Amino acid sequence: TVSLGAGRIQGGQRVYLSSQRFTLVAHNSTVYSVSDLGVASTVYSTVSTNQVYFPYDRDMVVILDGSTGSTGLRKSTNGSSWTKFGIAAPSTGVTASTLSSGSCSSGEYAFAVSFKDRDLDYESNISSASTITLTGSTGAFHLVAGSTIAGTGDLQIDAYVWYGRDISAGETVLRKISSGTASTFRVTDTNWTANDEAPTNHDVLTTGAFGVVWKNRWWIVDPNVGNRLHFSEIFLPQAFPALYYIDIPFEKGDSITAIVPLGDVLVIFGQSKPFLIIGQTSLDFEVKPSAGSIAGCLGPRAA
Numbered sequence: 001t002v003s004l005g006a007g008r009i010q011g012g013q014r015v016y017l018s019s020q021r022f023t024l025v026a027h028n029s030t031v032y033s034v035s036d037l038g039v040a041s042t043v044y045s046t047v048s049t050n051q052v053y054f055p056y057d058r059d060m061v062v063i064l065d066g067s068t069g070s071t072g073l074r075k076s077t078n079g080s081s082w083t084k085f086g087i088a089a090p091s092t093g094v095t096a097s098t099l100s101s102g103s104c105s106s107g108e109y110a111f112a113v114s115f116k117d118r119d120l121d122y123e124s125n126i127s128s129a130s131t132i133t134l135t136g137s138t139g140a141f142h143l144v145a146g147s148t149i150a151g152t153g154d155l156q157i158d159a160y161v162w163y164g165r166d167i168s169a170g171e172t173v174l175r176k177i178s179s180g181t182a183s184t185f186r187v188t189d190t191n192w193t194a195n196d197e198a199p200t201n202h203d204v205l206t207t208g209a210f211g212v213v214w215k216n217r218w219w220i221v222d223p224n225v226g227n228r229l230h231f232s233e234i235f236l237p238q239a240f241p242a243l244y245y246i247d248i249p250f251e252k253g254d255s256i257t258a259i260v261p262l263g264d265v266l267v268i269f270g271q272s273k274p275f276l277i278i279g280q281t282s283l284d285f286e287v288k289p290s291a292g293s294i295a296g297c298l299g300p301r302a303a
Contacts, residue, residue: 002040004032010065011052015079018058022079026052031063033079044074044082053210053300055218057237059120066209066223073208075238077119083156086204086238087115087124092146094162096132102140102188107168108133111187112198113145115152116159116179122238123161126198129174131167141187148183163198166190174198205230205240210300213237214261216282226255229268234282246287248275257296258303269297 010026023034024043031044031052048067055062060075062085073085094111110131116123127146134141149157162185163174169190176195177187208230211220218237222228227248233239248256250270258269266277267290274290274297297303 004028004040010047010050011054013054013056013061015054015056015061017056017061017077020078024054024061024079026063026065043076043080046071050223051210051300055211055213055220057213057218060237062208062211064208064210064220067207068224070206072204072206081155083117084154084204086240087117087122087154087157087202088152088204089125089202090115090127090145090147093128093130094146095144096130097142098132098134098136099140099142099186100136102138104134104139104141104187104190105168106134106137106139107166109141110165110167110174111141111143112163112174113143114161114163114199115149115154115157116161117156118159119156120238122236123199123202125200125202126163126174129165143185143187145183160185162187164190164192199239201233201241202236202239203242204238205232210259212259212261212266214266215279215285219259219266221256221259227270229256229259246277246285248287250275254296257298258300260303267303269303272296
């Protein structure tokens with residue numbers, strides 16, 4: 001019912017999440033939500049001038065516009081409010097001090113903290129670890145987060161997750177102690193030996209040209225390295241470990257123009273020919289040239 005202005009649409013998508021559906025359109029570096037009655041309202045206004053894609057799974061939709069990554073990727077769980085895709089780790093570690101009242105034994109300890117989005121049950125990598133020594137026979141620790149939720153400006157973050165390690169007892173990994181909304185926490189015991197390990201592979205992907213969801217992972221094309229395909233950790237669509245990528249062995253100068261999931265095969269089109277990523281499970285993949293086709297693809301939407 002309202003004109004978005006002159007020029008071609010940068011991209012659009014009908015999005016189906018687990019609890020709702022909506023239509024998104026990108027035009028003139030702005031993302032609009034278009035109602036079923038045809039009414040468009042601005043929901044995000046800082047995309048690039050490139051083509052824009054909106055891949056989605058059952059929980060969220062992501063804006064991919066091939067930008068340089070200075071502002072990071074954005075996601076939404078409702079089509080109207082947008083937060084960062086992934087959560088950056090706290091930039092500074094915790095400040096730890098000892099207390100006399102508690103059941104922690106004397107010795108050296110390490111503590112760290114991460115940020116969490118409880119809506120999607122996802123958290124960042126941990127901060128750097130801070131070490132401290134308890135000299136009394138028993139005692140406790142008071143922890144203060146060095147980076148606060150308010151300081152991040154990231155509206156998705158709504159909790160801290162605290163991690164600890166008893167170095168003197170020979171523990172080699174930090175494990176979860178507790179979580180909550182307060183930026184301070186008191187550790188009075190060391191009953192964390194069976195808890196979850198601290199996340200260290202929840203790296204943030206800051207840029208992407210286009211992508212798909214396949215084999216319980218997100219697969220996103222790097223806009224700067226033309227033959228590089230990043231993939232997320234299994235069942236963790238926002239976690240992109242630094243070494244989780246495949247460089248497709250195209251001929252020199254060729255780049256990824258489209259990716260199409262077909263059952264156990266992910267077809268990777270170049271300008272001149274396609275490759276196949278074959279995954280019988282979500283844990284192992286094999287890259288092969290396509291013996292049955294010698295034709296490439298003009299672009300993602302051509303596929």
